[in-house]
Amino acid sequence: MSTRHRRAELLIYLAPVTIFYIGFLILPYLMVLRLSLFRFSSMRLYVPEFTLANYAAVITDPFYLGLMARTVGLGLIVTLVSLLLGYPLALKIARAGPAMKSALIAITLSPLLINLVVRTYAWLVLLGDTGVVNTWLRGLGLIGAPLPLGGNLFSVVIGLVHICLPLMALSLIGVLERIDNALIDAADSLGASRGRILWRVILPLSLPGIGAGSLLTFSFAISAFVTPALLGGNRVSTIATLIYEKFTFSANWPVGATLVVVLLVINTAVVVLHGRLFKEG
Amino acid sequence: MLDRALNLLGWLVVLFILGPLIVIIGGSFTTTPYVAFPPAGFTLRWYVQLMHRGDFLHSFVISVVLAVACSAGAMVLGVAAVIGLHRHGFTGKRFFRAFLMSPLVLPTIVTGVALLQFYYLIDLDAPMTGLLIGHVLITIPYVVRTVGAGLVQLDPAIEEAAESLGAGALRTLLKVTLPAIAPSIMAAVIFVFITSFDQATVSIFLAGPDVMPLPVRIYNYIDFAVDPMVAAVSTLLILFAFGIIALLQKLLGLNKAMGVGA
Numbered sequence: 001m002s003t004r005h006r007r008a009e010l011l012i013y014l015a016p017v018t019i020f021y022i023g024f025l026i027l028p029y030l031m032v033l034r035l036s037l038f039r040f041s042s043m044r045l046y047v048p049e050f051t052l053a054n055y056a057a058v059i060t061d062p063f064y065l066g067l068m069a070r071t072v073g074l075g076l077i078v079t080l081v082s083l084l085l086g087y088p089l090a091l092k093i094a095r096a097g098p099a100m101k102s103a104l105i106a107i108t109l110s111p112l113l114i115n116l117v118v119r120t121y122a123w124l125v126l127l128g129d130t131g132v133v134n135t136w137l138r139g140l141g142l143i144g145a146p147l148p149l150g151g152n153l154f155s156v157v158i159g160l161v162h163i164c165l166p167l168m169a170l171s172l173i174g175v176l177e178r179i180d181n182a183l184i185d186a187a188d189s190l191g192a193s194r195g196r197i198l199w200r201v202i203l204p205l206s207l208p209g210i211g212a213g214s215l216l217t218f219s220f221a222i223s224a225f226v227t228p229a230l231l232g233g234n235r236v237s238t239i240a241t242l243i244y245e246k247f248t249f250s251a252n253w254p255v256g257a258t259l260v261v262v263l264l265v266i267n268t269a270v271v272v273l274h275g276r277l278f279k280e281g
Numbered sequence: 282m283l284d285r286a287l288n289l290l291g292w293l294v295v296l297f298i299l300g301p302l303i304v305i306i307g308g309s310f311t312t313t314p315y316v317a318f319p320p321a322g323f324t325l326r327w328y329v330q331l332m333h334r335g336d337f338l339h340s341f342v343i344s345v346v347l348a349v350a351c352s353a354g355a356m357v358l359g360v361a362a363v364i365g366l367h368r369h370g371f372t373g374k375r376f377f378r379a380f381l382m383s384p385l386v387l388p389t390i391v392t393g394v395a396l397l398q399f400y401y402l403i404d405l406d407a408p409m410t411g412l413l414i415g416h417v418l419i420t421i422p423y424v425v426r427t428v429g430a431g432l433v434q435l436d437p438a439i440e441e442a443a444e445s446l447g448a449g450a451l452r453t454l455l456k457v458t459l460p461a462i463a464p465s466i467m468a469a470v471i472f473v474f475i476t477s478f479d480q481a482t483v484s485i486f487l488a489g490p491d492v493m494p495l496p497v498r499i500y501n502y503i504d505f506a507v508d509p510m511v512a513a514v515s516t517l518l519i520l521f522a523f524g525i526i527a528l529l530q531k532l533l534g535l536n537k538a539m540g541v542g543a
Contacts, residue, residue: 013365
């Protein structure tokens, strides 16, 4: 095939998707960026006059600073809990026999294929004041008054961990399965205890998986919307829930767009940081 | 000792993953006006009530139509792009691939907001079209990843043989390349379909009152009531998802489809 032919063929294959991405990904994102530099108007959605006031407000106002700190904190908690729960699960899967392994992988991954709203609804049912968990505990006589399980940070964390766990486990299973058993046998025959083997051999070798899983979990958790909105009972606000609020009820699009940029900056910073810490990726 | 503790914790995590789904399925048969688990008695009345909800049925149809159209759109754009990347080397190829994968990395809420204000700007007042564009955008990366993995495993000698025997580029594509990667295309279609069908975040921003996909309908409904009817619709969706998993398992093995193990 001549070079010209090959060029033409390449164009046919790649042009449609490129045009689609430029039109509906790059352009809308650039327009959000532009919107964040416009002035807010209570009469219209925004006034096309350039200003840095939205950024000034978001960076200096304690309300927004608190919001950012809370969102990042939520991301860190969810990542930590997902790691602590995902690691034993991934170890179990990596060590299981073939039949058990398929079954456990199917169970671990099944939530990924189940609607996010449905999974969040399940926790709404379980954790409410008159929810299933409180009803059980009261039925068993363990508590007198219902525990405050729902509509707060606790329920948001639980809901997000439930969603992130498969992503975390998936990243961990990959690295744990590749660990050479000879290394573990060697450590064992040299007299290392199980705890020491886990801490000094398995854990260090699985660091890339921990990094990848934590990155996935953290970026999902800080930008999740449905789960904090439903499980937070209007009391837990994150950058994402406030973005929704700014683009719907309060119709302050410029500030909403500024929060979008903030979220993207945090996300990018985490990806860059991850790249620095785990070079080979 | 440590191994047993870790093993036990592993089982507890399995319970944590499955528990809520079991409670929802069981609770959908309860006779109480709230979700109880174990269910009090047994009734199908929540399923019957669901069948009489025109708005839920309408939303279900919209979600299916949207997912089918999205599968078609994402496959055409995505498979073409992947084959182009596979057949040709060019500078910036890695960058271009990363560019194609970017909707997966970008927060869905941001994509939703970006499209919302963009449609307002260009005066696009057609929710179905708007939803379709958003869904195609966020599902193309799944096609690039899944079909791309299928193409990597394809022996280039097969395509070269076809071309050296005189088959034209189009003939080679239709008769050799596409049939050879059919399983991964099948898997990609299923992924795209279910991702579109389940998509809530982007849809919440782009849906209209008359064009409301099922996840958005459920979202709006549970914002004011948590009754067992939602458990019934959830159960149906869970069964739907497990049907898809079984199908994937049968077609090419779940581990392979999900990219776990070799």
